[in-house]
Structure formats: C-alpha cells, structure tokens
Amino acid sequence: MDLFNAFIVVFASGIRLGTPLILACLAGLWSERSGVVDIGLEGKILVGAFGSAAVATFTGSVWLGLLGGVAATIAVSLIHGYASIDQRANQIVSGTAINMVADGMTALIGNAIWSQGGRTPELPAYAQFQTIELPFARAFGSVPIVGPIYERLISGHDLITYAAFLLVPLTYWALYSTRFGLRLRAVGENPAAVDTAGISVRALRYGAVMICGVLVGLAGVYLVLSQEAYFQPHMSAGRGFIALAALVFAKWRPWPALATCLLFGFLDAVAIRMQGVELPVIGPVPVQAIEALPYILTVVLLAGFIGKAIPPKASGIPYVKER
Amino acid sequence: MSSPLRPLPIWADVALIPLINVAAAFVISGFVVLAIGENPLEAVQILITGALGDLEGIGFTLYYATSFIFTGLAVAICFHAGLFNIGVEGQAYVAGLGAALAALHLGFLPGYSLVIVAIIGAALFGAAFAFIPGYLQAKRDSHIVITTIMFNYIASALMGYLLVNVLREPSQMNPETPTFSVYGQVPQFHELLTPLGIHWPVTPFNLSFLLALAAAFAVWVVIWRTRLGYEIRTVGANATAAVYGGISPARVTIVTTLLSGALAGGMAVNVILGEEHRLILEYTAGFGFVGIAVALMGRAHPVGIILAAILFGILYQGGAELAFEKPKISRDMIVVIQGLVVLFAGALEHMFRRPVAVLLARRTTSPPI
Numbered sequence: 264m265d266l267f268n269a270f271i272v273v274f275a276s277g278i279r280l281g282t283p284l285i286l287a288c289l290a291g292l293w294s295e296r297s298g299v300v301d302i303g304l305e306g307k308i309l310v311g312a313f314g315s316a317a318v319a320t321f322t323g324s325v326w327l328g329l330l331g332g333v334a335a336t337i338a339v340s341l342i343h344g345y346a347s348i349d350q351r352a353n354q355i356v357s358g359t360a361i362n363m364v365a366d367g368m369t370a371l372i373g374n375a376i377w378s379q380g381g382r383t384p385e386l387p388a389y390a391q392f393q394t395i396e397l398p399f400a401r402a403f404g405s406v407p408i409v410g411p412i413y414e415r416l417i418s419g420h421d422l423i424t425y426a427a428f429l430l431v432p433l434t435y436w437a438l439y440s441t442r443f444g445l446r447l448r449a450v451g452e453n454p455a456a457v458d459t460a461g462i463s464v465r466a467l468r469y470g471a472v473m474i475c476g477v478l479v480g481l482a483g484v485y486l487v488l489s490q491e492a493y494f495q496p497h498m499s500a501g502r503g504f505i506a507l508a509a510l511v512f513a514k515w516r517p518w519p520a521l522a523t524c525l526l527f528g529f530l531d532a533v534a535i536r537m538q539g540v541e542l543p544v545i546g547p548v549p550v551q552a553i554e555a556l557p558y559i560l561t562v563v564l565l566a567g568f569i570g571k572a573i574p575p576k577a578s579g580i581p582y583v584k585e586r
Numbered sequence: 587m588s589s590p591l592r593p594l595p596i597w598a599d600v601a602l603i604p605l606i607n608v609a610a611a612f613v614i615s616g617f618v619v620l621a622i623g624e625n626p627l628e629a630v631q632i633l634i635t636g637a638l639g640d641l642e643g644i645g646f647t648l649y650y651a652t653s654f655i656f657t658g659l660a661v662a663i664c665f666h667a668g669l670f671n672i673g674v675e676g677q678a679y680v681a682g683l684g685a686a687l688a689a690l691h692l693g694f695l696p697g698y699s700l701v702i703v704a705i706i707g708a709a710l711f712g713a714a715f716a717f718i719p720g721y722l723q724a725k726r727d728s729h730i731v732i733t734t735i736m737f738n739y740i741a742s743a744l745m746g747y748l749l750v751n752v753l754r755e756p757s758q759m760n761p762e763t764p765t766f767s768v769y770g771q772v773p774q775f776h777e778l779l780t781p782l783g784i785h786w787p788v789t790p791f792n793l794s795f796l797l798a799l800a801a802a803f804a805v806w807v808v809i810w811r812t813r814l815g816y817e818i819r820t821v822g823a824n825a826t827a828a829v830y831g832g833i834s835p836a837r838v839t840i841v842t843t844l845l846s847g848a849l850a851g852g853m854a855v856n857v858i859l860g861e862e863h864r865l866i867l868e869y870t871a872g873f874g875f876v877g878i879a880v881a882l883m884g885r886a887h888p889v890g891i892i893l894a895a896i897l898f899g900i901l902y903q904g905g906a907e908l909a910f911e912k913p914k915i916s917r918d919m920i921v922v923i924q925g926l927v928v929l930f931a932g933a934l935e936h937m938f939r940r941p942v943a944v945l946l947a948r949r950t951t952s953p954p955i
Contacts, residue, residue, distance in 0.1 A: 302672075302731065346933040355670050355731050357933035359878055363925025368618070370918035375622035381918070496918070504735050511732055549751070555743035558736040562718075565728035565736075574729070 281528020283482040287506035290478035297471030298451040300579040302358035305503025306365030311483020313369035316494030333480035340476030351581030370496035381496035392421040435517040451575035508561040611926035636907025637900040645789025651899030655798040656852030657877025662886035667842040668822035673734025675874025676741030681851030684711025686865035689770030708851035716847025724836035772860040792860035802888035882932040
C-alpha cells in the first residue's frame with residue numbers, strides 16, 4: 264500500500280510537471296506542422312510567465328494575468344512569424360534571438376520594477392489558479408485502488424492542467440478533421456501546392472504561429488499562476504527545449520506528444536523523488552542520469568535507432584512565391 | 587511583390603547593411619534603457635569607461651573577448667558548411683573536462699609541456715563531444731540543431747554528475763576539482779610583464795588571447811586558402827553540387843564539426859587553464875551562445891569575429907560596471923543586446939536591404955521627367 268501511495272504521489276507530480284510540457288509541445292506542433300520551426304519555445308515560456316506575473320501583480324486578477332501572459336507571447340510569436348514568413352529568415356537564428364531577448368528582457372524588466380533580482384512579488388491566493396476538486400472525489404476516495412486514483416491523481420489539478428489535457432484531442436481534431444487543419448498540414452509539407460490552390464501560405468502560417476503563441480503562453484502562465492505564484496528569471500529551466508525534444512520524439516503528432524510529455528514529466532518527478540535516495544547495490548541514484556534521459560532518448564530516436572523521426576517536409580524553409 | 591532593384595554596390599553590402607543592422611540592435615537597446623528609466627547615453631559612457639577606461643578594464647575586456655573569439659570561430663566555421671552548431675556551450679563545457687583531467691593527472695610531464703598537453707586535451711574533448719552530433723548529421727540525417735541542443739543538456743547533466751560525485755575533492759563542499767599546479771596553468775599577462783618592469787594590473791587576461799588570434803588566422807587560412815576550406819564552402823553553398831564536384835558532404839560535415847568542437851575547447855583554455863585553474867560547475871555561463879551573436883555580427887569572417895568579440899568583451903566587462911553603478915540596468919541588459927544583435931544581424935539581416943537599395947537608387951538616377 265505504501266508503494267501504491269508513493270506511485271500516486273509521483274504520478275500526480277508527473278502530471279503537474281508534464282502540463283507545461285504538453286502546452287509548449289502542442290505549441291511547437293502547430294508551428295512546425297505549418298512549416299515554421301520554433302526553437303524559441305523556451306524564451307516564449309519565459310515571456311508568458313513574466314507577462315502573467317506582471318499583470319496579475321498589478322491588477323490582482325488571475326484572468327487578466329492569463330490574458331497578459333498570452334498576449335505577450337502572441338506578440339513575440341508574431342516577431343518570429345514576421346522574421347520567418349515575411350523576411351524569409353533563418354528560423355533557427357530567429358528562434359535563438361527570441362530565446363536570448365526573452366531571457367534577458369524578462370529578468371531586466373523584473374529587476375527594474377521590483378528590485379528583487381528579477382523576481383516578482385509573491386501573488387496572493389486570489390490571483391492564482393486554485394486546484395479544482397472533481398465531483399465526488401472525497402466520497403470515492405475510500406474505494407480501494409480506483410478511489411485514490413480518482414481523488415488524488417485525476418482530481419485536484421487546476422484549470423490550466425485540465426485545459427492542457429483537453430487541448431490534445433482538440434488539436435487532433437482541428438489538425439485532422441477540419442479544412443483549416445488539412446490546409447495547415449499541407450502548408451508544412453508542400454506550400455507550393457497550397458499556393459496553387461489559391462490559399463494564402465502566409466495567412467496559414469501566421470495563423471499557426473499565433474496559435475503557437477497562445478499555447479506556449481499558457482505554458483508560461485501555468486508556471487506562475489498555477490505553480491510558483493511568482494516569476495523568477497530563467498524559471499523556464501529548459502522546459503521549452505524538453506518540449507522540443509518531446510515534439511521530435513512524438514514525431515509531430517498530438518497523442519504521442521501527450522504521452523511523451525507525460526513520460527518526461529514523470530521522469531522529472533522521479534528524479535526529484537530519488538534525490539539522495541540510496542538504492543541497494545547501485546548506491547545513491549545518479550539523478551543527473553534521469554534528468555538527461557529525455558535528451559538521450561530523443562537523440563537515439565533522431566539517430567533512427569528506434570524508428571525514424573521525419574519532420575514536416577517544408578519545415579524551416581521559407582516559402583518563396585516566385586520560385 | 588514589387589519591382590526588382592539593381593544589386594547593391596559592394597561597399598553597401600559588406601559594410602553599410604551590417605552596420606545598419608547592428609546599429610538597429612543598439613538603438614532598440616537604448617530605448618529599453620530609456621524605458622526602465624535610465625539615460626542611455628550615460629549608460630554607454632559608464633559602460634565604455636568601465637571596459638576601456640583603465641588597464642584593468644581593458645584586461646578584463648580582452649579576457650572575455652578571448653572566450654568570444656573561440657566560441658565565435660566555432661560557430662562560424664560551421665556556418666561556412668551550412669551547419670548551425672548551437673552546441674558550442676556544451677562542447678566548451680566538456681572541453682573543460684579534458685583540460686582539467688590532463689592538468690591534474692599528467693603532472694609527470696616536464697615543465698610547461700603539461701599545459702600544452704592540457705590545451706590539446708581541451709581541443710580533443712571538445713571535438714569528441716561535437717563528433718556525435720556531426721556524425722549523426724552526416725550519416726543518419728539527424729538535424730544537428732536539435733541534437734546539439736540536446737547535447738548541451740546532456741553535457742550539463744554529465745559534468746554535474748562528474749563534478750559532484752567523481753572529481754570533487756572529498757574535503758571540499760563546492761563541486762570543483764583541486765587547483766592545477768603552476769605548470770598546468772596558462773600564464774597571465776601580469777605575471778609575464780611584471781618581471782620585465784612593465785606595470786600591468788592583475789587581471790585574468792592571459793596568453794590564450796594570442797592563441798585565439800592564431801586560431802582566427804588558422805581558420806582564415808583553412809576556409810579560404812586550403813582544399814578543405816573550399817570543400818567546406820562548397821558544401822555550405824550547395825551540398826548537391828558538391829557531390830558532383832567529387833566532395834563528400836558527410837566527410838566535410840564530420841570534419842567541420844570536429845574543428846568546431848576543438849575551437850570551442852579554446853574557451854576552456856582561456857577560462858579553466860588561464861583563470862580559474864580548476865574545473866568549476868557551469869563555467870561556460872552562456873558564453874557558447876554569445877558565440878552565435880559574435881559569428882553573425884562578424885559575418886563568419888575571422889576579422890569580423892575578432893572585432894565582434896572585442897565589442898562583446900566591452901559589453902560584458904562594461905556591463906558589469908554598469909550594473910554596479912546603475913542597479914536598474916542589471917547584467918541581463920547584455921543578454922538583451924546580444925539577442926537583439928542576433929535578431930537584427932541574423933534573422934532580420936535583409937530587412938534594411940530594400941530601403942537602402944531604394945535610397946541609393948534614388949540618389950544615383952535622375953528623376954523621371
């Protein structure tokens with residue numbers, strides 16, 4: 264029973280750690296499926312986090328905080344879009360620039376306003392998303408096995424977490440069952456064909472880039488309004504790059520993206536749990552090995568040793584009408 | 587979109603446009619300073635005085651610039667082959683391990699041959715760590731951007747583990763190696779100049795600077811004066827055409843990433859062998875990413891890279907002074923400037939091309955009657 268409880272705790276923590284990954288990974292999925300490679304997810308998470316922290320601090324409203332974070336990331340996404348779509352820039356360079364500017368700018372402004380080394384003041388409880396208890400969670404709790412799973416694993420998360428899980432089927436539906444989704448996927452594979460059909464490549468890509476902004480903004484908002492209750496410089500801590508790894512690992516598909524992000528979230532939870540734990544024979548658990556596992560797995564996959572990850576064909580290539 | 591314009595004159599292409607791009611980055615940085623309630627001109631003055639006002643400032647500036655020359659060259663040599671190596675940060679970090687292992691465990695080597703072997707160790711470890719992404723790009727078509735990003739994190743985890751659990755001196759709390767013997771250190775300029783009767787303040791500025799200049803010259807020779815360089819540039823320009831020219835893009839890719847990793851190792855020589863004299867946690871501090879800005883700003887040419895590296899040296903040293911005098915302008919400002927340089931000199935490099943072309947065309951042709 265103790266082991267079961269420990270599992271529940273680790274899995275619940277894995278869901279919490281996986282939520283920003285799911286959001287950022289779906290964001291990358293939308294962008295890259297349209298042909299715009301986005302390695303700026305890391306920076307955008309920071310912008311979303313800082314935007315929400317700043318607005319929520321000034322207004323005391325969690326909803327305005329959410330809007331502020333998302334609006335800020337949409338703005339940054341549009342810069343990347345302008346560079347990638349209109350200026351036909353190297354999208355990797357543009358993403359790198361966004362990561363740097365976001366990393367510096369959020370810390371700089373945070374420090375200039377609050378003089379706490381970039382940290383924002385801790386938000387009051389009413390300016391944070393509270394956990395939601397699903398119906399009958401308490402009543403079910405005493406049922407063996409299923410009860411605790413329902414009460415402590417499925418219930419008791421906050422709004423953004425549930426939204427993140429709902430956004431997976433939504434993304435799947437939008438990409439595979441709507442006209443917009445079909446066109447969007449086409450523009451990531453063969454933009455010339457889409458253009459020939461009289462559909463604007465530019466409009467589709469801008470649309471995808473903005474959806475990416477909303478989703479990755481939510482990832483940042485989640486870190487502040489659901490998890491930490493304040494913004495801290497560099498608080499994204501590589502999540503944008505893990506999400507990128509998950510996107511590759513999931514081969515740019517929504518459901519595998521969810522599974523991969525949860526897996527990476529659980530690995531993170533296990534790494535935290537195992538800190539300082541001595542195992543028989545092995546001795547102290549090398550936590551760094553667990554932390555590096557998502558990256559190693561992704562490299563192994565990229566190398567084609569466990570299936571082949573093939574990106575959308577036109578991703579990273581600016582579309583030139585005249586060619 | 588609109589009518590084509592005649593090509594820009596060469597001086598505009600080589601000098602004017604890059605200058606406008608960098609200027610745009612600095613103008614926007616100025617507005618950022620203004621927005622947080624400080625005077626940009628005063629900030630520039632403090633920054634330049636801090637970086638170049640006295641010998642000490644200059645020493646620190648050139649010390650930082652040395653690292654940036656190495657990381658900038660590492661990024662640039664890959665640019666020439668059409669590769670984007672974001673992994674310089676991780677390669678430099680692992681190169682520090684090579685330098686430290688040699689300096690700590692090969693003490694039996696006579697005199698300063700130890701530090702030379704340690705320098706080779708840094709280059710080898712940097713190259714070895716770059717080899718895997720290079721090989722995977724060349725042979726298994728794994729995108730080098732993604733793999734090098736992953737390898738940065740793998741490097742961080744690996745080095746964290748080694749420093750905490752293996753290399754740390756048992757009596758020490760801090761995750762760092764013991765200090766190297768004097769023959770495992772690259773001499774600093776004040777140590778060399780004081781016996782000659784020349785006054786030079788105590789700064790980390792060390793002989794690695796000369797090594798960086800030599801590396802820059804060597805990169806120039808390799809890229810523009812050797813067969814390998816021709817192959818690198820051909821693969822970078824058009825890999826398919828290179829195949830028809832009898833060049834193996836796979837071989838060129840691997841060789842280029844190896845050279846890039848070795849150059850990244852130069853940063854370990856400067857910081858680990860030249861200043862810290864021991865391996866410390868996260869010593870690279872983002873300088874590998876500065877290399878991207880330096881390479882883009884220097885247009886991947888060694889001369890441009892040296893100039894851009896010195897500019898970033900000024901920013902890092904002067905930025906530290908600035909943060910001290912104006913706490914509102916923290917050192918994050920330098921990261922913002924760096925990002926804006928990458929944005930304007932890299933991603934938006936063609937944004938000003940058309941306005942400039944229109945302007946020049948208007949000046950040289952008479953208006954229609």
